């Protein structure tokens with residue numbers, strides 16, 4: 320049976336490709352979803368890609384990933400990365416492996432981005448490679 324990988328995106332990532340291309344690149348979230356779907360097909364995986372500006376939606380979707388037996392969650396929690404104990408707890412609460420993804424490298428940016436509540440609970444982190452980071456995370460998920 321084909322396994323599903325959830326790809327969850329947090330606040331403001333719906334603006335990807337439309338603002339601040341010098342930091343986040345020119346590809347939209349739909350473009351990234353297309354890249355992931357192409358690679359997932361080759362890996363015999365399915366992608367379920369979502370975005371929300373609401374923390375609780377992301378928490379609910381993590382629970383859903385566990386309940387549906389997803390292979391993994393790729394999580395770019397946006398700014399909630401640096402603030403959300405709720406997301407930290409949700410990652411700890413599920414057995415589904417969670418891979419943290421960032422387009423930029425938060426450690427090369429402002430000090431307030433250096434702490435990641437997501438990274439402290441995640442299986443691993445891929446950051447700083449732009450949209451390619453999502454593909455790298457999918458490769459990692461396929462090998463779990």
Ligand code: CA2
Pocket residue numbers: 330331332334335336337338339343395396397398399400420421422423424425432
């Ligand atoms: O580098 C990443 O992927 C981040 O998760 C992006 C977050 C930021 O708060 C994290 O520190 C690192 C911000 C997402 C905002 O996305 C935008 C996209 C286009 C234009 C404006 C914001």
